[in-house]
Amino acid sequence: MPALGHTQMMFGHLPLLKPAARSIRVDTHTGNAVENDIALAVDDRGRRLYEAVRQKHPGWKNRRKAAGVYNCFGLAFASRRTSIREDVEVEKIRTDDGYRKLKMHERPAPGDLVVYKTPTGALIHVALVTRLERLIPGAEPTATMALSKWNDHFGEDEHEVHDHPFGEQEPTFEFWTDRPLHT
Amino acid sequence: MINHPIPIRALLEHLDGTPFPISSSDGLRYALRRNAAVQSFAESIRSGAVEESDIRSLVNWILADFRAGARLKYALELAALAVALEGWHTLYSDEYINELAELRLSELEPGPSVARAVRKARSGDAQQSEKSIRFTLLPGGVKRSSHFASLSDAVSIYASA
Numbered sequence: 439m440p441a442l443g444h445t446q447m448m449f450g451h452l453p454l455l456k457p458a459a460r461s462i463r464v465d466t467h468t469g470n471a472v473e474n475d476i477a478l479a480v481d482d483r484g485r486r487l488y489e490a491v492r493q494k495h496p497g498w499k500n501r502r503k504a505a506g507v508y509n510c511f512g513l514a515f516a517s518r519r520t521s522i523r524e525d526v527e528v529e530k531i532r533t534d535d536g537y538r539k540l541k542m543h544e545r546p547a548p549g550d551l552v553v554y555k556t557p558t559g560a561l562i563h564v565a566l567v568t569r570l571e572r573l574i575p576g577a578e579p580t581a582t583m584a585l586s587k588w589n590d591h592f593g594e595d596e597h598e599v600h601d602h603p604f605g606e607q608e609p610t611f612e613f614w615t616d617r618p619l620h621t
Numbered sequence: 622m623i624n625h626p627i628p629i630r631a632l633l634e635h636l637d638g639t640p641f642p643i644s645s646s647d648g649l650r651y652a653l654r655r656n657a658a659v660q661s662f663a664e665s666i667r668s669g670a671v672e673e674s675d676i677r678s679l680v681n682w683i684l685a686d687f688r689a690g691a692r693l694k695y696a697l698e699l700a701a702l703a704v705a706l707e708g709w710h711t712l713y714s715d716e717y718i719n720e721l722a723e724l725r726l727s728e729l730e731p732g733p734s735v736a737r738a739v740r741k742a743r744s745g746d747a748q749q750s751e752k753s754i755r756f757t758l759l760p761g762g763v764k765r766s767s768h769f770a771s772l773s774d775a776v777s778i779y780a781s782a
Contacts, residue, residue: 448680449720452687452729460727475727478692487640506692509644523734525647560647588642590730591692603642607652 464516466534472527474520477506477590484591491592491603498601501585502594509590514551514564521590525561532614540613545570545579550615552584552599562609563588568596625682626675628665632658636698646734650742653704653735663705673713676702680717692728699732703739710743718743 464472480488488504511522515531522528531537540546546567554562565586570579582599599611625633635658643649653659665671679702683695693699703721706714721729721736 447720448677448717449684449724452684452724452726475725475730477730478690478727481692481694483637483694484692487638488642490638491640491642511644521644521730523644523646523731524737525645528645556648556651558651560651561645562643562648562651563645587644589644592640592642603640606655607643607648 462516462520464520464522466531467536468534470530470534472515472522472531473524474512474516474522474527476519477508477521479506480504480591488588488592491588492595495595495597495601495603498595498597500593500595502587504591504593506591508587510564510587512590513585513587513594514566518587528561528564535616537614537616538619540615541619544613544615546582546613547615547617550613550617552582552611553614554602554604554609554611556607556609562604562607563602564614565597565599567599567613571598625679626665626671628662628671629675629679632662632701633695633698636701641697646731646738649700649731650704650735650738653701654707656701659701659705662701663708666705666709673711676706676713676717687728689728692730693732696729696732699729700735703732703736707739707743 460476461474462476464474466472485504492498492500507520508516508518509521509523511528512518512520515522515528515535522531537551540550546552548567548569550567552565552567554564556562563586565584567582567584569583571581571583572578573580583596584599585594585596586602587594588603602609635656639656639658641649641652643652662671666676680699683693683698686694699721703718706717718736718739721733722740724733726733
């Protein structure tokens with residue numbers, strides 16, 4: 439495809455339209471700033487796609503309808519106030535706030551995080567562990583439930599950690615906690 | 622949408638019905654790269670079925686819907702376009718990815734954040750291919766690349782060998 443050889447800027451006029459970029463101050467425990475932006479209100483397309491996904495997951499328990507403002511990282515790390523989008527920002531939080539990956543023998547606890555990744559190691563999603571469920575009364579917990587805000591325009595649902603919408607990405611998942619080891 | 626070339630219409634129609642419940646820009650880039658419609662569109666760019674003027678028209682058409690304070694209807698398509706252009710190194714693909722990556726506009730998300738992920742990946746690819754060239758250009762089976770500070774160093778040493 440030959441280049442046209444001119445330098446007409448594709449997005450150069452946008453600042454003249456008074457866009458609405460808004461962010462809040464989010465710092466890690468050690469004072470490093472975390473880049474974020476407050477997502478705009480959900481539109482019809484977002485609502486339609488969210489409902490399409492929900493219909494494929496009848497086990498999900500809805501907590502909140504489709505909404506803007508925050509995404510999964512905003513839910514986990516910024517109290518539902520904003521969206522954090524980039525892996526490097528999440529890595530900053532993980533390091534500065536002292537999250538560690540649970541070891542094989544450790545059981546997740548409410549308040550821990552379940553982190554979904556692509557096979558290449560890129561982050562897909564983070565969810566907040568809410569409870570461990572005993573499918574057989576008296577037996578060891580066999581289901582880990584978590585709360586997810588799937589992206590910056592879907593809703594919030596509680597779901598079993600294996601019941602997620604990322605099948606096509608063939609994700610792996612791991613648990614992060616801020617609890618000290620051996621407690 | 623009716624005036625767009627067929628590959629563009631196919632991409633728009635597919636993405637309009639495809640949810641991407643992914644928050645991370647790197648994760649969304651990964652998902653878009655694996656998406657069949659995005660792969661097909663990238664192939665249309667490579668084959669010349671979609672030309673630079675078509676891309677510029679598409680971007681203008683998408684941005685015509687821009688309203689301050691409202692989510693852009695085809696913001697995901699801007700992200701998909703950045704992913705489709707990732708392996709296509711031309712002045713205009715650089716311009717598209719770099720300009721979009723520099724924007725901090727909530728209206729366009731996830732376009733700008735995915736463009737930053739694409740730019741980061743391209744930068745990594747460039748470094749990787751430079752390392753590869755350092756090895757493959759060397760005569761006499763030399764295996765160490767640490768002698769060369771840059772690609773031009775490697776090329777000049779190869780030329781003088």
